[in-house]
Amino acid sequence: MRQPLSREFSNLLERGRDRQLRLAVTGLSQAGKTAFLTSLVNQLRHAGVEAQLDLLPVAREGRLLGAQRLNQPDLGVPRFPYDPGMASLRDTPPRWPEPTRGISELRLQLRYRPAQQGWFTPDIAHLTLDLFDYPGEWLLDLPLLQHDFYSWSQSQAQHEGPHRRALFSEWLAEAEQLDPTAEADEAQLATLAEAYALGLRRAKQAGFSDLQPGRFLLPGELDGAPVLQFFPLLGLSAPKETLDALPDTSLYATLAARFRYYQQQVVRPFYRDHFRRFDRQIVLVDVLGALNAGPERFEDLSSALRQLMHSFDYGKRSLLTRLFAPKIDRLAIAATKADHVTPDQHTHVVQLLEALLAEPLKDLRFADIPVKALSLAAIRATEAREVLHDGKRTPALKGTTLEGEDVLVYPGDVPSRLPKADFWQQQGFDFPSFRPMPADSEALPHIRMDAALDWLIGDKLT
Numbered sequence: 001m002r003q004p005l006s007r008e009f010s011n012l013l014e015r016g017r018d019r020q021l022r023l024a025v026t027g028l029s030q031a032g033k034t035a036f037l038t039s040l041v042n043q044l045r046h047a048g049v050e051a052q053l054d055l056l057p058v059a060r061e062g063r064l065l066g067a068q069r070l071n072q073p074d075l076g077v078p079r080f081p082y083d084p085g086m087a088s089l090r091d092t093p094p095r096w097p098e099p100t101r102g103i104s105e106l107r108l109q110l111r112y113r114p115a116q117q118g119w120f121t122p123d124i125a126h127l128t129l130d131l132f133d134y135p136g137e138w139l140l141d142l143p144l145l146q147h148d149f150y151s152w153s154q155s156q157a158q159h160e161g162p163h164r165r166a167l168f169s170e171w172l173a174e175a176e177q178l179d180p181t182a183e184a185d186e187a188q189l190a191t192l193a194e195a196y197a198l199g200l201r202r203a204k205q206a207g208f209s210d211l212q213p214g215r216f217l218l219p220g221e222l223d224g225a226p227v228l229q230f231f232p233l234l235g236l237s238a239p240k241e242t243l244d245a246l247p248d249t250s251l252y253a254t255l256a257a258r259f260r261y262y263q264q265q266v267v268r269p270f271y272r273d274h275f276r277r278f279d280r281q282i283v284l285v286d287v288l289g290a291l292n293a294g295p296e297r298f299e300d301l302s303s304a305l306r307q308l309m310h311s312f313d314y315g316k317r318s319l320l321t322r323l324f325a326p327k328i329d330r331l332a333i334a335a336t337k338a339d340h341v342t343p344d345q346h347t348h349v350v351q352l353l354e355a356l357l358a359e360p361l362k363d364l365r366f367a368d369i370p371v372k373a374l375s376l377a378a379i380r381a382t383e384a385r386e387v388l389h390d391g392k393r394t395p396a397l398k399g400t401t402l403e404g405e406d407v408l409v410y411p412g413d414v415p416s417r418l419p420k421a422d423f424w425q426q427q428g429f430d431f432p433s434f435r436p437m438p439a440d441s442e443a444l445p446h447i448r449m450d451a452a453l454d455w456l457i458g459d460k461l462t
């Protein structure tokens with residue numbers, strides 16, 4: 001007869017296995033992914049010595065013995081540039097790490113002492129942590145998978161709105177003259193695709209977020225490759241069957257083939273080979289940057305996030321679940337660069353983040369995916385101070401701007417709800433970008449990286 005395994009014995013089995021956790025970091029560009037991952041690796045490497053990780057029990061209790069880099073298993077994925085990032089931060093004057101542009105990976109092996117020592121528990125346990133960093137822009141391509149070239153072209157009718165027409169003017173001027181049945185001209189396609197990509201980049205700057213294909217904005221290693229040389233055909237009047245019957249060398253068939261290739265060889269492989277295998281995910285959001293940049297950018301961030309979060313919508317009928325059966329079992333959403341505001345504002349930053357993501361958060365909770373919203377600074381670049389203002393003690397921040405000027409500022413109050421028109425008119429929000437602080441320890445200064453780590457990996461280190 002089978003005996004139920006004792007708790008201790010199952011702990012042993014659990015710890016004896018080569019345990020592995022795949023943790024992914026994403027966010028739109030400038031959200032702070034590179035800084036976050038650089039700091040995360042740095043904190044774990046210096047845990048137990050210089051790193052301040054009081055909110056991570058395994059570190060607070062002195063049980064986290066360290067983290068070692070191992071060779072990563074996926075040879076086709078670039079290695080996350082940790083050493084160059086640290087070298088920039090240690091430069092005089094310190095510089096922010098160069099941002100990553102595509103997917104990258106780094107494998108760490110954590111050594112720790114299990115909390116409960118017993119007959120079967122090993123003295124030392126290991127956890128292999130695979131860290132991934134990828135652009136949030138790639139997630140904006142998920143909706144593209146439900147289309148073929150014909151329906152995708154038709155879904156891009158928004159280009160006909162007046163604002164977009166102006167932004168895409170060069171592309172539209174030629175694209176509208178195209179005859180889908182004509183022979184494709186390679187050179188013309190390349191020029192037009194470049195004009196289309198230029199339109200997308202301009203639209204992004206102007207505050208639009210419904211921008212497909214996502215790789216046109218952040219091509220990574222695909223820059224200049226023919227797979228990125230396509231665009232929608234607007235105003236198709238012939239029925240789909242007639243167009244589908246055109247010869248392979250026709251303009252329509254050429255664009256349709258590239259669209260399919262993009263779907264099959266670019267979008268799908270990312271979800272199938274990477275996304276589907278992530279266990280944990282943190283989505284970074286530069287809420288404060290958007291607040292600083294004004295209402296248009298803020299609104300844009302909000303709609304881009306709504307789209308991006310569809311990749312975490314695990315409802316039974318969601319496109320993602322049907323196509324890839326992802327397994328992310330825990331999610332964190334973090335407002336980055338919290339050192340841009342005084343500590344008394346941090347609660348508001350989280351409330352604002354929750355307001356911004358209210359719909360996706362509701363869906364996630366409904367789908368029973370544990371999710372936590374928090375605010376953090378991966379690499380703290382300011383120090384909180386108090387100043388006397390009109391005889392009252394007021395919080396302030398001390399830092400050095402990117403230009404090298406030492407400043408003491410009060411950047412403003414963060415609204416705890418989505419800002420309305422009067423917020424932008426009356427109060428606004430203003431802070432400079434800060435330079436990282438010179439090193440005074442091996443470990444990087446941070447705000448709540450330990451809370452993020454606890455949520456993302458703490459349960460695996462008990």
Ligand code: GDP
Pocket residue numbers: 027028029030031032033034035036096097098099100336337338339340376377378379380381382433434
């Ligand atoms: P990515 O494009 O998502 O990889 O973003 P980065 O990590 O390159 O961050 C973009 C910029 O945001 C950096 O160059 C810094 O100027 C700023 N930044 C990122 N993290 C922090 C932080 O924790 N504190 C401060 N003050 N600035 C940050």
